[in-house]
């Protein structure tokens with residue numbers, strides 16, 4: 042009998058495939074801090090196109106992608122961001138938006154499907170003509186899929202409604218789309234449609250789609266130009282990083298199409314072995 046071990050700690054523990062390692066070994070590279078790495082350029086161009094945004098920036102992690110995005114939108118002291126009380130940025134990112142960025146988080150209750158009620162979001166927006174004691178609301182953050190709600194997907198319609206609310210109050214909308222491809226496949230909605238209302242999106246390449254390292258943020262050209270400067274400030278500018286981007290390009294080509302079968306298997310396992318107190322951070 043052949044025994045196979047399937048490691049289900051997280052979708053982050055995948056190893057690079059043969060094709061990824063081959064692509065890494067032969068990747069064309071140059072200094073990406075100076076903006077010359079052709080493989081990173083290809084990855085950023087491809088991701089901007091897939092996400093339906095003007096430009097993209099490769100970053101070392103999802104945490105840095107969210108941090109850079111929030112700080113780029115909230116570049117004035119006294120800025121406040123509205124986000125879910127059960128979202129990744131608020132719970133699992135060391136409070137970086139506050140400790141590093143000086144951005145004040147205003148939480149709104151997350152429902153069990155990962156949404157926040159529109160009227161609660163609107164009630165949390167500060168009146169810009171209000172008392173001088175209030176911080177200034179500048180940004181709303183959503184998370185799709187919503188990790189702490191068991192990977193629930195936010196619909197395009199809901200995202201559009203939050204986007205309209207943001208526009209009405211002259212705010213920006215950021216989506217933590219660590220697993221946005223999973224959402225797109227599960228909902229059967231193209232990924233660019235899902236994030237149409239967003240001013241920026243952070244996408245993990247090293248989660249569901251199985252690249253070894255990295256995330257991408259997408260947005261307008263001017264947003265990405267500011268984000269690039271901030272990435273350098275945070276120490277996230279990397280030199281011949283095409284070695285990593287090459288694996289991510291393979292992940293995009295090979296693995297997005299496999300998510301549907303991933304979801305089928307996950308549902309099967311969830312039905313059999315579902316238990317709620319599993320916490321992968323405890324595994325040492």
Ligand SMILES: *Cc1c(COP(=O)(O)O)cnc(C)c1O
Pocket residue numbers: 101102103104105107129130184186188217219220245247248256
């Ligand atoms: C994993 C994750 C991140 C952060 O990504 P890292 O690459 O681990 O820093 C952000 N948001 C969500 C929803 C995540 O699941």
